[in-house]
Amino acid sequence: MQDLAKNVLGGVLQACSVDPITGFLRNGHCQVTEEDVGNHGVCVRVTKEFLAFSKARGNDLSTPHPEFDFPGLKPGDQWCLCSARWQEALKAGMAPPVVLAATSAAALEFVRLDDLRRYAVDLEKPR
Numbered sequence: 207m208q209d210l211a212k213n214v215l216g217g218v219l220q221a222c223s224v225d226p227i228t229g230f231l232r233n234g235h236c237q238v239t240e241e242d243v244g245n246h247g248v249c250v251r252v253t254k255e256f257l258a259f260s261k262a263r264g265n266d267l268s269t270p271h272p273e274f275d276f277p278g279l280k281p282g283d284q285w286c287l288c289s290a291r292w293q294e295a296l297k298a299g300m301a302p303p304v305v306l307a308a309t310s311a312a313a314l315e316f317v318r319l320d321d322l323r324r325y326a327v328d329l330e331k332p333r
Contacts, residue, residue, distance in 0.1 A: 212310070214310070214313060220308045222249035222308040247309060248292040251304075252267065253302050296317070
């Protein structure tokens with residue numbers, strides 16, 4: 207497993223979201239630990255299309271579940287997504303944008319950096 211405190215760019219892992227609070231550890235970071243078998247390492251900015259895709263795949267991220275302190279996501283929210291789910295969405299043409307500075311280096315066990323870079327919202331795109 208990659209260094210838990212590093213992002214995919216080799217820097218310090220930045221926070222993904224504290225509103226809503228995200229991460230396997232619910233600390234706002236997409237830090238992947240040994241206990242996180244789902245590898246919740248990709249910081250995404252969810253879109254309406256991705257939320258519909260995820261719901262159709264059996265992972266409804268838009269419906270609130272107060273019993274789990276989960277408010278439900280809306281387009282524009284940032285969330286630590288399972289790396290395999292992001293890869294699945296990529297293959298289906300539904301991958302949401304990625305915040306590289308907040309994406310764990312551990313995500314690279316499932317996804318390619320080049321693919322993540324194509325969907326990055328925190329890198330200046332070549333003109």
